Amino acid sequence: MSLQDWAENAKDRFDRDGLATGVYGAVQELWQGGLGVLGRHVYNYGTHVYEEDWDVLLVLDTCRPDVLAEVADEYEFLADYDPDADVLNSIGSRSPEWIGKTFDPESVAGPELEDTAYVSANPHTRDVPDPDQLALVDELWKYGWSYDHGTVRPETVVDRAIDVHRSGDHDRLVVHFMQPHSPYRSLVEEHPDWFSLSVGMDNPEDTPEFVLWERLRTGRVSREELWEAYRDNLRWVLDSLEILLDNMDADNVVITSDHGEAFGEWWYYGHSSTAPIPVLKRVPWATTTATDSGTYEPEITPESDENPTPDEVNERLRTLGYM
Structure with missing residues (x-):
């Protein structure tokens, strides 16, 4: 700006x-x-994920270590999660920064990228510097978008990730979920006008994300209400991870995030810039394993002609607060 x-x-x-x-x-x-x-x-600072050891990287957009710790005891695969020890400083404070740096061929050795498949619900796949360097860049957000939810549902991401993992010729898989990033499903049901592209807070040009954080900053919604909705979105994606981890084979699975989310800490709201502050840079680094029981058969398949128009792309970015 x-x-x-x-x-x-x-x-x-x-x-x-x-x-x-x-x-x-x-x-x-x-x-x-x-x-x-x-x-x-x-x-700026941060640790590149390719400096760490993993086979499958599950990226939960905007997930903070403290919110993951609050629900960890509800999930067997997070039973040993320690929010003080199992963390990493991300190389990004927002998705386009993280994606651009993570898949930068000038920072990552060619063979590493060539052996990596990237399945993404995040519309910023266009920030991958050179998609041809990767084994696969699956732009799931283009054909798996839910207009009812204003995002890509985690169940859809799991469907595609299982299929890619079972059939793909690659050594590493990065799966980028949109949750717990807003839109928060519980608030969409209670306050649909907050997430409408046609209605801002007395300003139709405002994005839903802007409206949400403006409400918090001005006291029109409490931090507790937003945090509860944020945590509910996290449960939404973690419930889906249970299916994913039971339908792929991987010895070293890491659950992490591209960046955090600020709820007023550091006098900051959301994640609108490349601010190098701990609340945005500190992300989980939870390790687990996965075994393919073969109990789930994916249904979604890429549609080659399902390319959104530029206006549709901008609408999806605005829904998620990126424009």
């Missing part, structure tokens, strides 16, 4: 929220933008 964009947004805030609330929001937005500049041009 340029200073001119910020100034225009600030004026809109003053007109919409009044001087005091508008100034607070404008300064907070400037702070978030400044942290993003810091991360892009001055200082």
